[in-house]
Amino acid sequence: MTSVERKLAAILAADVVAYSKFMSINEEKTLQLVKLLVEEIISPEISAHNGRIFKTMGDGYLAEFPSIVGATDCAISIQNIINKRDPSGNNDDILKLRIGVNLGDVIVDTGDIYGEGVNLAARLEAICEPNCVAITQRVYEEIKGKGSGTFISLGKKKLKNIEQEVEIYSYIIENNSSDYEGSIGLNEILPSKPSIAILPFENMSNDEEQEYFCDGITEDIITEISRFDNLFVISRNTSFTYKNKNMDLKTVAKELSVQYILEGSVRKSGQKVRITSQLIDGLDDTHIWAERYDGLLEDVFELQEQVTQQVVMSLVPEILTKQALKSSNSTRIFDDAYDKAWKASALCIEGVQVNIPEHIDRALELSLEAITKNNKCEVAYNIAGLCYLVQSLFRWGNDPNSAAERSLALANTLLSHVQNSVTGYRMRGFSKVRSGDFNGAISDLQKANDLNPNDSETVFGLAFALASIGKSEKSKELSLTAKRLSPKDPFLGRFYYLSMAMCYFIERDNNNFFDWAEKAIEASPNAPIRRALMIAYAMEENDKELAEQHYAELINFAPKFIPSVLNGENILFADDEHRQRINNGLREFLSMAE
Numbered sequence: 216m217t218s219v220e221r222k223l224a225a226i227l228a229a230d231v232v233a234y235s236k237f238m239s240i241n242e243e244k245t246l247q248l249v250k251l252l253v254e255e256i257i258s259p260e261i262s263a264h265n266g267r268i269f270k271t272m273g274d275g276y277l278a279e280f281p282s283i284v285g286a287t288d289c290a291i292s293i294q295n296i297i298n299k300r301d302p303s304g305n306n307d308d309i310l311k312l313r314i315g316v317n318l319g320d321v322i323v324d325t326g327d328i329y330g331e332g333v334n335l336a337a338r339l340e341a342i343c344e345p346n347c348v349a350i351t352q353r354v355y356e357e358i359k360g361k362g363s364g365t366f367i368s369l370g371k372k373k374l375k376n377i378e379q380e381v382e383i384y385s386y387i388i389e390n391n392s393s394d395y396e397g398s399i400g401l402n403e404i405l406p407s408k409p410s411i412a413i414l415p416f417e418n419m420s421n422d423e424e425q426e427y428f429c430d431g432i433t434e435d436i437i438t439e440i441s442r443f444d445n446l447f448v449i450s451r452n453t454s455f456t457y458k459n460k461n462m463d464l465k466t467v468a469k470e471l472s473v474q475y476i477l478e479g480s481v482r483k484s485g486q487k488v489r490i491t492s493q494l495i496d497g498l499d500d501t502h503i504w505a506e507r508y509d510g511l512l513e514d515v516f517e518l519q520e521q522v523t524q525q526v527v528m529s530l531v532p533e534i535l536t537k538q539a540l541k542s543s544n545s546t547r548i549f550d551d552a553y554d555k556a557w558k559a560s561a562l563c564i565e566g567v568q569v570n571i572p573e574h575i576d577r578a579l580e581l582s583l584e585a586i587t588k589n590n591k592c593e594v595a596y597n598i599a600g601l602c603y604l605v606q607s608l609f610r611w612g613n614d615p616n617s618a619a620e621r622s623l624a625l626a627n628t629l630l631s632h633v634q635n636s637v638t639g640y641r642m643r644g645f646s647k648v649r650s651g652d653f654n655g656a657i658s659d660l661q662k663a664n665d666l667n668p669n670d671s672e673t674v675f676g677l678a679f680a681l682a683s684i685g686k687s688e689k690s691k692e693l694s695l696t697a698k699r700l701s702p703k704d705p706f707l708g709r710f711y712y713l714s715m716a717m718c719y720f721i722e723r724d725n726n727n728f729f730d731w732a733e734k735a736i737e738a739s740p741n742a743p744i745r746r747a748l749m750i751a752y753a754m755e756e757n758d759k760e761l762a763e764q765h766y767a768e769l770i771n772f773a774p775k776f777i778p779s780v781l782n783g784e785n786i787l788f789a790d791d792e793h794r795q796r797i798n799n800g801l802r803e804f805l806s807m808a809e
Contacts, residue, residue, distance in 0.1 A: 220323040221330075225286035225316065227266065227278040228336040229257065229293070232311040232345045234274035235722065236688065249274065252310050256296050264289035269328050277336070279328055283318045283354055284361045290314040290348040291386055298346060314348045315339025318357060338374040339383065342730050352382035373737065375729055410473035411526070412449035413437045415458040416490070419482040429481040430455075431557030431594070432490065432519060436477075439523040441669035442637075449473060450671035450701035468497020471702060475503075477526055486512045492522050513550070552589030555581045559598045567601070568705070570741040570772050572611045575602050586625075593638045596629040600642040607649045608785065609743065610775035616784060619649035637667045641676065648680050651786035656680045671700035675710035679717070684789040687718035709739045720748055721793050728752060736765075743769055743776040744787060751800025762804050777801055 231252070237245040257276060261268060266280040266289060280286035294314065301309040317339060319332025335351065343349035348366075350358075355366055366384040373380050413436055418429040434451050441448040449471050457467060464476045479492030493505035506525060508518040559581035566574025579602035585595035603622035606612035626643035629636055644660035647653070657680045663673045674697035681690035694714045698704070704711070712735035719728035729752065735745040746769040753762035769776060779785040781798055788794045 221320060222323060223318065224321045224328065224332055225280040225283040225318050226321065226328070226333050226336040227261070227276075227280065227286050227290055228315045228317075228333075228340040229276045229278075229290075230313050230340050231274035232313060233688065234310075235724070237307070237310070248308065248310050252312075256293055260289050260293050260296070264292070275340075277328070277333060279321075283316070283357045286316050286318075287348065287350060287354065287358050287386075290316050294346055294348060294386070311345045313340050313343040313345060315341070315343055316348060316350045316354055318351070318354050335374070335377060335381070338377060341726055342372065342374065342383070343385070348386040350384050350386075352384065355382075355384045373733060375726070375733070408445055408447050409475065410447035410449075411440065411475040411477060412454055412467065412471050412473045413440065413477045414467070415455050416478070416492075417480040419480045419489075420484065422483075425483050427557050427561040428483055428554070430458075430561065431553070432481050432515065434560070434594075435516070436519050436522055439519065440526055442667055444668050446669070447473070448669040448700075450669070450704065452671070452704040452706055453701040456703045456705060463500075464495045465497055465500040468495075472699075474498055477522075479522075483512070488512055488515050488518065490515075490518050490522060492525075494526060550589060552585040552592045552595060555585040555588070556592055556595035556598060559585065560594060563598050563601055567605060570609075572609075575605050575611060578602050579606075590628070591632050593629065593633060593636060596625055597638045597642060600625050600646065604645055604649055608776075609773045610779055610784075615775075615779075619646050622646040623650065635666055637663045637670060637673070640666065641670065641673045644673075644680070645676055648676065648683065651789070653680050653684045653789045657684075669700060671697045671704065672710075674700065675714070678714040679710065682714050682717040682721070683787065685721050685793065687722055690714055690718050706739070709742055712738055713742070713745050716745060716748060717787075720752070720797075721788070721790075725752060725756065740768065741772045743773040747777060747780060747787075747801060748797060750804050751797040754800040754803045759804075759807065763808075766804060766808070777805070 231249060234245070234249075237248070253276075258268065261278050264280060264285040265282070266278045266286065268276055268278045270277040278286075278289075280289065293312065297309060297311060300306075301311075315336045315338070317332055317336035319330070319335055321328045321330040321332040339349040339351065349369075350366060366386050369383045369385050371380040371382050413433065416429050416433045416436075418426050420429075433454070437448065437451050437454060440446065441450075453471065464478070468474065468476055474497050476495040476497055477492060478495070479490060482489040488510055490508045491506070492508075494503040495501070496503055504525065506522075508521050510518050559578040562574045562581070563578035565571065566578060578598055582595040582599035582602065585592050586599065589595070600622040603618040603625070606615050607618035607622070609615075612618060623643060623646035626639050626646055629642065630639035633639060640659045640663035644656045644658075644663060647656035647659060657677065660673055660677045660680060663670065664677060667673065674693050678690045678693040678697060681687075681693065691714075694711050698711050712731055716728055716731040716735050719725075719731055722728075728748075732745055732749050732752070735742075736749065739745070746765045749765045750762045750769070753759070753765065766777075776785065780787065781801060786794070787797060
């Protein structure tokens with residue numbers, strides 16, 4: 216009996232990004248570009264680092280190295296060469312790569328190599344972002360202090376067909392357009408325009424129930440500062456992940472890849488309000504200024520405007536006079552409507568995060584009451600619209616069939632009262648997505664994005680709508696843009712991961728679909744679309760156990776969702792092909808389960 220040869224080996228797995236798309240556009244040109252990529256970059260670099268290619272798969276390559284340092288240095292060198300040839304990332308004549316590197320046990324058989332060491336390298340490549348190199352913690356420990364690149368931790372990930380979660384690290388090349396931020400110096404990863412994160416203001420009132428009021432002020436300041444398109448502003452969802460955390464501000468700036476941090480506090484006593492704030496330079500942790508603003512409760516928006524103007528004046532003084540007149544704060548007075556709207560916002564966020572229908576009902580009730588009191592209260596419209604959209608998607612409430620129409624009507628009402636309302640256009644876009652009018656949605660969401668390019672929710676919405684009409688590459692691009700605006704967004708699973716999974720679903724790239732859908736479900740397990748997509752995928756793969764698992768979870772929190780998809784009440788894709796694909800998978804599962 217022939218003995219099996221086993222050994223420890225460093226394995227590099229590389230794959231061409233968007234190969235199928237390029238082949239469908241121009242097959243001959245793509246094959247020529249792949250040939251040049253191999254002959255001019257991949258093969259010479261692998262040879263130079265004492266490696267050998269032992270398998271090619273059209274657009275994929277597996278190589279073995281005697282040294283893990285050599286394997287990772289080779290991967291870094293390949294990506295750097297490609298990046299130097301196309302620093303903008305926009306030249307389709309220069310193909311991009313994903314690369315995974317692993318150190319593990321392999322089986323050698325007549326020149327070919329198999330085993331877990333190879334499988335894990337391939338899984339790393341599959342989840343790697345374009346222009347990046349992904350490695351395991353084991354590799355990271357082996358090369359630390361020896362290799363030529365800096366790697367950042369992406370945390371533990373569940374990889375397909377790998378039993379245990381794997382700690383993954385990623386190398387980011389200079390000027391990379393990928394969505395991961397490197398752990399290099401802050402100066403090297405800052406956006407091209409002044410960048411800022413506004414952290415949640417601390418509640419200094421004696422009453423803990425005033426927390427919503429303090430959060431509302433923070434949100435409003437973020438909204439007002441983000442209107443200035445000459446600034447890069449981290450979104451509300453990411454900023455609020457730092458709530459009640461005592462962290463070094465220089466570290467926060469590094470994590471968010473911004474130069475400036477605004478922090479502060481709010482004290483409310485009766486009809487009196489005091490807002491204190493300070494602006495910090497994250498490069499050296501120095502204070503640029505600190506101020507205190509005192510006024511009456513009805514003057515709270517005027518106080519916020521003072522904070523906004525001082526921030527903008529400090530960062531880009533030349534735009535203040537040009538854009539300050541756009542502010543809506545000067546026409547607003549804090550009243551009972553805003554108080555109700557901010558309370559509704561806190562309830563709605565909690566209801567969406569942990570799927571509590573009663574919270575959504577109460578938030579809707581409060582926000583509609585706020586609109587009745589003040590028909591220009593944008594916060595109230597936003598929360599009411601979101602509540603209706605959640606009811607439409609999850610089939611909650613008394614009349615989910617008309618929920619999207621009601622959200623659309625609210626958006627139109629807001630736009631009739633507040634000209635060029637970002638909230639109004641965003642709401643109308645989301646409402647049209649729920650109604651299946653994807654092209655109309657894209658038009659409204661693009662208008663909202665033009666008015667406020669820093670609004671990550673709008674960009675996420677655009678990415679989702681584009682995925683729904685089959686424009687996967689543009690959807691992926693916008694998904695990465697939105698993630699950069701909100702890198703620690705707790706709702707990431709509802710937007711980013713889902714949009715990416717939808718893109719790979721319509722591209723029929725089942726391996727990448729599965730990986731992104733798993734991320735989406737892990738980040739947001741009680742959201743229905745990703746579960747339905749996974750059921751359809753599982754039926755195509757003849758994995759009935761996987762389909763049953765996701766069906767059991769789905770009917771727990773949204774039992775009416777699958778029927779609503781099949782009868783056309785919930786439209787996920789504009790194209791008949793993609794719509795029929797998911798419907799066929801769901802019908803096949805239901806017939807099997809009977």
